[in-house]
Amino acid sequence: MVNATLTIKICGLSTPETLDAALSGGADMIGFVFHPKSPRFVTPERAAELAAQARGKAEIVALIVDWDEKRAADLVELLKPDRLQLHGSESPELAAAIASASGRPVMKALGVATAADLDRVPRYAAMVDRILLDAKPPKDAAFPGGHGRAFDWTLLTGLDPALRFMLSGGLDPANVAEAIRVARPAGVDVSSGVERAPGVKDPARIAEFIASARKAAAAMQEGLTA
Numbered sequence: 001m002v003n004a005t006l007t008i009k010i011c012g013l014s015t016p017e018t019l020d021a022a023l024s025g026g027a028d029m030i031g032f033v034f035h036p037k038s039p040r041f042v043t044p045e046r047a048a049e050l051a052a053q054a055r056g057k058a059e060i061v062a063l064i065v066d067w068d069e070k071r072a073a074d075l076v077e078l079l080k081p082d083r084l085q086l087h088g089s090e091s092p093e094l095a096a097a098i099a100s101a102s103g104r105p106v107m108k109a110l111g112v113a114t115a116a117d118l119d120r121v122p123r124y125a126a127m128v129d130r131i132l133l134d135a136k137p138p139k140d141a142a143f144p145g146g147h148g149r150a151f152d153w154t155l156l157t158g159l160d161p162a163l164r165f166m167l168s169g170g171l172d173p174a175n176v177a178e179a180i181r182v183a184r185p186a187g188v189d190v191s192s193g194v195e196r197a198p199g200v201k202d203p204a205r206i207a208e209f210i211a212s213a214r215k216a217a218a219a220m221q222e223g224l225t226a
């Protein structure tokens with residue numbers, strides 16, 4: 001399911017129509033947000049209904065914020081996601097404990113604003129399956145992700161290529177190609193950039209985002225092999 005050259009994740013889906021746009025566009029991962037303050041919040045029961053549409057076609061990612069192992073394992077029991085995304089201030093040890101208790105690979109999101117924010121990447125990378133490098137939320141934000149803010153992608157150019165990180169934060173159909181060219185991520189993740197209002201996904205923008213990202217990844221690949 002996960003593309004060898006670029007993993008594309010569409011996050012914060014909450015309707016069958018927009019989920020279909022992500023799947024038919026060829027998304028590798030689709031994300032459900034379980035943070036109650038988010039405009040993209042879905043209940044586990046609603047997510048389980050939507051997940052039936054995606055199972056076997058794309059990885060189902062459950063996004064949780066500062067949950068403990070027990071709560072994460074209970075969600076996994078109900079939803080049977082392929083992966084958990086931790087988007088709070090979970091320590092590397094808690095992230096590893098959640099992976100172990102739930103039996104699911106964990107992607108840990110880390111906020112980036114300056115080069116110093118990357119110092120903790122190796123500690124997390126040693127404990128989880130994937131790292132997602134996202135913009136930091138605004139200081140007064142009610143929820144810690146999905147704010148459509150980009151950060152300076154050039155900060156990532158010195159990262160170990162073996163890290164195979166995912167990139168998010170303010171990506172959209174117009175800038176994703178440039179983000180891929182500059183940061184060379186193994187994957188990209190988008191939410192606000194494919195919406196017409198907070199929490200309201202736009203099927204046409206989802207298709208456009210996936211097409212732009214695939215085209216940019218193919219061009220990079222061609223450049224590397226030419």
Ligand SMILES: O=C(O)c1ccccc1NCC(=O)[C@H](O)[C@H](O)COP(=O)(O)O
Nearest residue numbers: 011038145146147148169170190191192
């Ligand atoms: O999207 C949310 O509402 C959300 C709420 C709480 C924690 C994380 C959240 N989203 C995280 C994501 O995976 C987003 O895709 C990522 O932050 C990028 O968002 P955006 O800049 O809006 O594309």
